[in-house]
Amino acid sequence: MLKHTFKNNVSWITLNRPEAMNALTPTQRDHLIRLMEDASADPDTRAVVLTATGRGFCTGADLRAGLPPNTPLPGDVSRVIRTGAQRLITAVLDCEKPVIAAVNGTAAGLGAHLAYACDLILAAESARFIEVFARRGLVPDGGGAYLLPRLIGPQRAKELMFFGDALTAADAHHLGLVNRVVPDEELEATARAWAERLATGPTRSLAFTKQLVNASLDSDRATAFRAEAAAQEINMTTSDATEGVTAFVERRTPDFTGR
Known part of the structure; x- marks a missing residue:
């Protein structure tokens, strides 16, 4: 479900469930956390790239695999959030190596927050960013209400979270959510060039x-x-x-x- 390669001191992590728009299962999430922790601990790893296959970067948590069974008891949902989505975002924020998100397609919900937690964000022209929580009657999780106001201010953050409208890559760049937008066919090469430049740094x-x-x-x-x-x-x-x-x-x- 994850592809992991290592070359020129760059750890390249690829979400690989294109049939599910790379929605994260608990197993895949935990693997991603371990790879971030490994990158921090490994002196030979000097940069990390996070990207995906198919039309989606990540459409959030796979709700079919990540919710408590039946009717949750008080505390069940908060425990799942703390040990799941929040732990993932923390692993990216705390990774001791620069992390580049190469957003190839739709980044929705936790998937958008996963990108926002990265240090640098490259977006393909076809990428979209969506705060889907209000559409589903949910509260934003995975650090969204922490990350977004710090990136674009509280008013714009609330607009995105209240309405749940899709942002194009160009709109995301205009708001300051992404560093650069590139043609789809140039995303991988640009991410590789940025990562290898970081990997030669201090x-x-x-x-x-x-x-x-x-x-x-x-x-x-x-x-x-x-x-x-x-x-x-x-x-x-x-x-x-x-x-x-x-x-x-x-x-x-x-x-x-x-x-």
């Missing part, structure tokens, strides 16, 4: 940068400044920081190793 520095940016959205200035200073202190012990400064002094291109 991996630990990028990890600290990701942590600082993500945490800044929930921090006051003093806390953010302390975190910045601490990150710089730790990062200066890395080989890449030494190489970067040395290369600057020697007026040459740095050769980062991710250490």
